[in-house]
Amino acid sequence: MANLLLNTSAKIPAFGLGTWQSKPGEVGAAVEVALKAGYRHIDCAHIYGNEAEIGETLQKCFREGVVKREEVFVTSKLWNADHASEDVEPACKLTLKNLQLEYLDLYLVHSPSSLAKSTVQLTEDCMLGYDPARMAKTWKAMEGLVEKGLVKAIGISNFTITKTENLLKTAKIVPAVNQVECHPYFQQPKLKAYCDSKGIIFEVYAPLGSPSRVRKQDSDPDPLDDPVIKEISNKHSATVGQICIAFQLHRGLVVIPKSVNPDRIRENLKATEVKLDTEDLQRLKALDRNLRFFVGTFFVKKSVTIEGIWDVAADASFVLPSQKAAAWSVKMNTGVTIPAFGLGTWQSKPGEVGAAVEVALKAGYRHIDCAHIYGNEAEIGETLQKCFREGVVKREEVFVTSKLWSHDHSPEHVEPAYRLTLKNLQLEYLDLYLVHNPFAFRKASEKEWDDENKLGYDELRMSRTWQAMEGLVEKGLVKAIGISNFTITKTENLLKTAKIVPAVNQVECHPYFQQPKLKAYCDSKGVVFEAYSPLGSPASFEAGEVPNILEDLTLKDLAMKHHATIAQICIAFQLHRGLVVIPKSVNPDRIRENLKATEVKLDTEDLQRLKALDKNLRFLKFSWAVKEGPTHDEEIWNACSDESVVV
Numbered sequence: 001m002a003n004l005l006l007n008t009s010a011k012i013p014a015f016g017l018g019t020w021q022s023k024p025g026e027v028g029a030a031v032e033v034a035l036k037a038g039y040r041h042i043d044c045a046h047i048y049g050n051e052a053e054i055g056e057t058l059q060k061c062f063r064e065g066v067v068k069r070e071e072v073f074v075t076s077k078l079w080n081a082d083h084a085s086e087d088v089e090p091a092c093k094l095t096l097k098n099l100q101l102e103y104l105d106l107y108l109v110h111s112p113s114s115l116a117k118s119t120v121q122l123t124e125d126c127m128l129g130y131d132p133a134r135m136a137k138t139w140k141a142m143e144g145l146v147e148k149g150l151v152k153a154i155g156i157s158n159f160t161i162t163k164t165e166n167l168l169k170t171a172k173i174v175p176a177v178n179q180v181e182c183h184p185y186f187q188q189p190k191l192k193a194y195c196d197s198k199g200i201i202f203e204v205y206a207p208l209g210s211p212s213r214v215r216k217q218d219s220d221p222d223p224l225d226d227p228v229i230k231e232i233s234n235k236h237s238a239t240v241g242q243i244c245i246a247f248q249l250h251r252g253l254v255v256i257p258k259s260v261n262p263d264r265i266r267e268n269l270k271a272t273e274v275k276l277d278t279e280d281l282q283r284l285k286a287l288d289r290n291l292r293f294f295v296g297t298f299f300v301k302k303s304v305t306i307e308g309i310w311d312v313a314a315d316a317s318f319v320l321p322s323q324k325a326a327a328w329s330v331k332m333n334t335g336v337t338i339p340a341f342g343l344g345t346w347q348s349k350p351g352e353v354g355a356a357v358e359v360a361l362k363a364g365y366r367h368i369d370c371a372h373i374y375g376n377e378a379e380i381g382e383t384l385q386k387c388f389r390e391g392v393v394k395r396e397e398v399f400v401t402s403k404l405w406s407h408d409h410s411p412e413h414v415e416p417a418y419r420l421t422l423k424n425l426q427l428e429y430l431d432l433y434l435v436h437n438p439f440a441f442r443k444a445s446e447k448e449w450d451d452e453n454k455l456g457y458d459e460l461r462m463s464r465t466w467q468a469m470e471g472l473v474e475k476g477l478v479k480a481i482g483i484s485n486f487t488i489t490k491t492e493n494l495l496k497t498a499k500i501v502p503a504v505n506q507v508e509c510h511p512y513f514q515q516p517k518l519k520a521y522c523d524s525k526g527v528v529f530e531a532y533s534p535l536g537s538p539a540s541f542e543a544g545e546v547p548n549i550l551e552d553l554t555l556k557d558l559a560m561k562h563h564a565t566i567a568q569i570c571i572a573f574q575l576h577r578g579l580v581v582i583p584k585s586v587n588p589d590r591i592r593e594n595l596k597a598t599e600v601k602l603d604t605e606d607l608q609r610l611k612a613l614d615k616n617l618r619f620l621k622f623s624w625a626v627k628e629g630p631t632h633d634e635e636i637w638n639a640c641s642d643e644s645v646v647v
Helices: 027-037 051-063 085-099 132-147 161-168 189-198 227-235 240-250 262-273 278-285 312-317 321-326 353-363 377-390 411-425 459-474 488-495 516-525 553-561 566-576 588-599 604-611 632-637 639-644
Strands: 003-005 011-013 041-043 073-078 106-109 127-129 154-157 177-181 201-205 329-331 337-339 367-369 399-404 432-435 454-456 481-484 504-508 528-532
Touching (some): 011 073, 027 041, 027 051, 051 085, 085 132, 106 132, 132 154, 132 161, 177 189, 189 201, 189 321, 189 353, 227 278, 240 278, 321 588, 353 367, 353 377, 377 411, 399 411, 411 459, 432 459, 459 488, 488 516, 504 516, 516 528, 553 566, 553 604, 566 604
Parallel strands (some): 041 073, 154 177, 177 201, 399 432, 432 481, 481 504, 504 528
Antiparallel strands (some): 003 011, 329 337
16 A cells, blocks of 8 residues: 655555544444555544544454554544643544554544633634634644653644744744645646645545535535546446545555545455546546535624635735746746756755655645756656656756766667666656766766776767757757856857757756856857856766855855845855856755745845855866866866957
């Protein structure tokens, strides 16, 4: 059974058993059937009134060896009448007592709307409603449960974007999960995208539309009667319920269908075996009616509208991180725009890079920078396909770059190298393909880094390499081509014979090495200037004894001024210069944090102070690229010849 990774680094099974409306006398048997069938996730709540019986069943299954405690993910929820800070821990301990457990894997705030303590009947007087200050105190008490080891993770349920944003203003712990209504007629794509951007798992209750729900109207449409879902179920020899569940699993969500019928419990589990194809997913996505079945009016006073409960207007106007990042883009000489902010994948190891790309795309990144030599494109390809299948992004929404390595500069090797990258990335085309650097290596050498296999830079050879790159465009294999680590001199040489002007030159650029003349040159030729190592690449194998940009006092001062990190200031500086920037990280929090650089607004004084930091200090020397010799540095970087060029 598939698991999803919580922001705590723990795993949550993507499929579980819901226990709402499962009556005492029935729920215990249902849980036992589920655990014996293979379920490893049980969703409970104090208000369901059945946790004591679930606890007896859990202990029975532990004693009989059906499962071990550590093999079952158990969730429960804090009821609305226990939102007062002093009531949170006693409520959690009561749930633990009833479930006969020492800890919960996940404890959720059941709803953001509070009720008065000891509420028996839902009267206007006991309906306290939603108050962000009260909820902040509730959440602080929830965080205390984590600190005391009573729960492994905490989360929320039935929270809108607006209410989650309010919570995050003071939260020390980001919710691990938001459990909400979701089914084919109410897919909540914006809330899902928001939760993805914050690293919050999107969990689905009522995935079948909850046909047995309270207050169901005869006029309400029923997903289980939908002709499209029926047709897809026939195609896959599955039940309609299985298709509804499989749809949410394919979207990368956690799903907790409820049943007390043994056959239905086992039947629902088989939804994990249903493989929906792209056409199926598109047809199911098209069923969305934005039709909420659980309106929640019985928790709030009559004066509160449905729009007010669910923050309809505020959530609609909320700008997602992906939308904010999209505001930063640069037009290439092909007429196509390139997202000005992206994720670098250099030094991102296999086993780490896939998770990093997934976090980035969910956070709102729409530009992924790759290269064959990084040795991780196959894993990136798997992740891209996963994100396309789950609807995180569409292929056309992601700008993907890769690079031709030095041992493939011979014209006959260019297209095969490109096709290998496409195969590894599982793509039909690249948005941009760069010559990784202007220095050639001998092909298929076991020790290509040895001097005897370094062919260096040759103007004629590079002209032929570029002609083969142009052939990729002519064949429609790639949308745009460019260069990387090219000096003014080497770019000038290339342009003597080039039919296509490079769309991009990707080079080292950070506050201590701003390359203003190279940028001005690229601007004059219509070549987009793209910055790698915008933080100075502190982890670089080649940086050596160089000053740490992240310790710079001016940067620290500007970071404090803008309530930002130093890294965000470094990135924002390059964005404000009109550059494309591709910081690298595999740390989920750092990936999301870096994206917020697109929200930093530097003023004229800030930019002047940042420009004054330039030391013309190159960190990445490329000493490995050519043979040792008296003209070694000049051969690589053309310092003298570039200086003489008039831009």
